[in-house]
Amino acid sequence: MIRFENVSVQFDARRALEDIDLTLSQKRIGIIGANGSGKSTFVRLLNGLQTATSGRVLIDDLDPVKDGRKVRRHVGFVFQNPDNQIVYPVVEEDLAFGLKALKLPKDEINRRIDEILARYDLSDFKTHPSHLLSGGQKQLLAISGVLVMEPRYIVLDEPTTLLDLRNRNRVEHAIADLDQTVITVSHDLDLIAGYDRVLVFENGRIVIDDIPANAISKYREMMA
Amino acid sequence: MKTKDIVYIALFAALTAVLGLFPPITLPITGVPVTAQSLGPMLAGAILGARRGGLSIVLFLVLVALGLPLLSGGRGGFGVMVGVTGGFIFGWAISAFVIGLLIEKFWNRLNVVNAAVSIAFGGIVVLYAIGNAWVAVAADISYWQATVGAAPFLIGDAIKVAIATAACLAVRRSYPLISKSA
Amino acid sequence: MIAGLYRDGNSVLHRAQAGAKILAMVALGTGVFLIPDWPVVSLVLVSVIVLYRISGFGWATMTAQIKPMFWLLAIFFAVQLWLNDWQAGLLVITRIAAIVMFASLVTLTTKTSDMLASLERAMRPLKPLGVNPEKVSLAISMVLRFIPVIATVASEIRDAQRARGLDRSILAMIVPLIIRTLKMADDVADAIEARSFD
Structure with missing residues (x-):
């Protein structure tokens, strides 16, 4: 369960988030809003990439700022551009990266890598240079790099923005199949249409908090 | 050292490698080839500062030493590093460090003049001092003779100082990285 | 990924430890400067050429290593001829050729991954210094x-x-x-x- 207790974030002159107070317990949570509305800041609070100016965030009773390592283990983060998330030049090396940081035994690392590659039809690319993968494969590799860590929560920050329709659909299906709690930031409204709950951000506040059907139609009116 | 610093260091090492992919321009009359690669150490020092800038070039040189063909013209390995121009290659790391040191010193009042002087001092005076000394020892000639021999390359380096100065000032406006840490 | 300059083979040099080859390179480089005597240095150069043959490399590979600095070596020889004599010129160019060719040979016979492994080993003692x-x-x-x-x-x-x-x-x-x-x-x-x- 995720708790936000009166959280505000202040950048130099700008208030990025204003007094957010809520509990997230649903399995699929969508986050929408215009650029600069505070939605990225909101998700970055979930694993300590961003520190709250006041108030606090709790992930299963852990504070991402104080228990950074523990929280990051349980909160996986997938960014918009997979090129910025893939750190190693070879597919299997990149997947091993997070696992080595967890100090897992070699057998376990290999088992998890083979399993995840098979899951996303990437087994043939195990020893391939990561930059030669297609855009969709790169995003699946980025997601895989997070999944091998076996997190409880997965945050996706605009995971389909850079993808063509076919790859977007592959990523959508990949997300749908996840057992974990998923929090997705997206401009792609179809992606979150089947979720349990949608939050709409504007000027650092949550202005709509509803089931997707209602939230999306209100958001469309707002933006019209 | 923070994760971000390591990423910046790797970034400028990679940037220096990519600059080596641009085909060299041959200067008219003298026929001296000018490569874009030596812009790498100038930019690394001027944008990242002494420590990170110097380390990024050290990292680049480590990769060359490991046997990767990252020097312009697809060269690499120990052979080219211990060759006649080895001093210029090792000198890049010190050059980047010195440029970084000077730019950090002038950071709060950086302008075209002091930026250009900093980059020219580290990128030409310091670099040639090391490079020419190496050539003098390798060829068993005097330091003065080595300096005369290297003179035609100054034209290309002057152009690179101008480019690096403009780039450093432009990047400083939109992405200042030195004041944050220094 | 970027291919290294390593060339496959199964010679003594291919099998030798990367660290040992690097030490040999440093020793050779220092040696030819400590003995400023052209016949000795020429002998070293001939030995390096023999090592290329032992390692399974032909003339093409060998000359490719020295070709980029051919003109520079010619100029150095001419300068020595003008300032001193032909023996001095020969010493300068055989010395550079011996060092460069041996160093290139180390790169040609050592996999990037082996080089990296010995770098990691070499870094271990530096840990207390913050590396x-x-x-x-x-x-x-x-x-x-x-x-x-x-x-x-x-x-x-x-x-x-x-x-x-x-x-x-x-x-x-x-x-x-x-x-x-x-x-x-x-x-x-x-x-x-x-x-x-x-």
């Missing part, structure tokens, strides 16, 4: 990862600038390249931290 081998390995991997990404970004920018008629300006290329890749570096740092690296 973190894991971070160095991470940085090395990241450079290899970044090179193709930066090259792609560079060609995108070049196309964009060409459309605006700015394709001859290296500054119009380099400033956006740096700013875009710095932005990328910030995101990469976030991603590394999100993947619980510290």
Whole structure:
């Protein structure tokens, strides 16, 4: 369960988030809003990439700022551009990266890598240079790099923005199949249409908090 | 050292490698080839500062030493590093460090003049001092003779100082990285 | 990934430890400077040539190592001939050729991964001085990862600038390249931290 207790974030002159107070317990949570509305800041609070100016965030009773390592283990983060998330030049090396940081035994690392590659039809690319993968494969590799860590929560920050329709659909299906709690930031409204709950951000506040059907139609009116 | 610093260091090492992919321009009359690669150490020092800038070039040189063909013209390995121009290659790391040191010193009042002087001092005076000394020892000639021999390359380096100065000032406006840490 | 300069083979040199070969290179380099005697240095050069043959390399590979500095060596010989005598000239060029060719041979017979392994071993004693081998390995991997990404970004920018008629300006290329890749570096740092690296 995720708790936000009166959280505000202040950048130099700008208030990025204003007094957010809520509990997230649903399995699929969508986050929408215009650029600069505070939605990225909101998700970055979930694993300590961003520190709250006041108030606090709790992930299963852990504070991402104080228990950074523990929280990051349980909160996986997938960014918009997979090129910025893939750190190693070879597919299997990149997947091993997070696992080595967890100090897992070699057998376990290999088992998890083979399993995840098979899951996303990437087994043939195990020893391939990561930059030669297609855009969709790169995003699946980025997601895989997070999944091998076996997190409880997965945050996706605009995971389909850079993808063509076919790859977007592959990523959508990949997300749908996840057992974990998923929090997705997206401009792609179809992606979150089947979720349990949608939050709409504007000027650092949550202005709509509803089931997707209602939230999306209100958001469309707002933006019209 | 923070994760971000390591990423910046790797970034400028990679940037220096990519600059080596641009085909060299041959200067008219003298026929001296000018490569874009030596812009790498100038930019690394001027944008990242002494420590990170110097380390990024050290990292680049480590990769060359490991046997990767990252020097312009697809060269690499120990052979080219211990060759006649080895001093210029090792000198890049010190050059980047010195440029970084000077730019950090002038950071709060950086302008075209002091930026250009900093980059020219580290990128030409310091670099040639090391490079020419190496050539003098390798060829068993005097330091003065080595300096005369290297003179035609100054034209290309002057152009690179101008480019690096403009780039450093432009990047400083939109992405200042030195004041944050220094 | 970028292919190294290593050439496959199964000779004594191919099988020798990377660290040992590097030490031999340093020893040879120091040796030929300590003995400024052209017949001795020529003998060393001949031995290096023999080593190329033993390692299974032909004349083409051998000359390719020295070819880029051929003119420079010719000039050095001429300068010595003018200042001193032909013996001095011979000493200078055989010395450079011996060092460069042996150093190239070390690179040709050592896999990048073996070189990296011995670098990691060599770094271990430096740990108390604040050198973190894991971070160095991470940085090395990241450079290899970044090179193709930066090259792609560079060609995108070049196309964009060409459309605006700015394709001859290296500054119009380099400033956006740096700013875009710095932005990328910030995101990469976030991603590394999100993947619980510290």
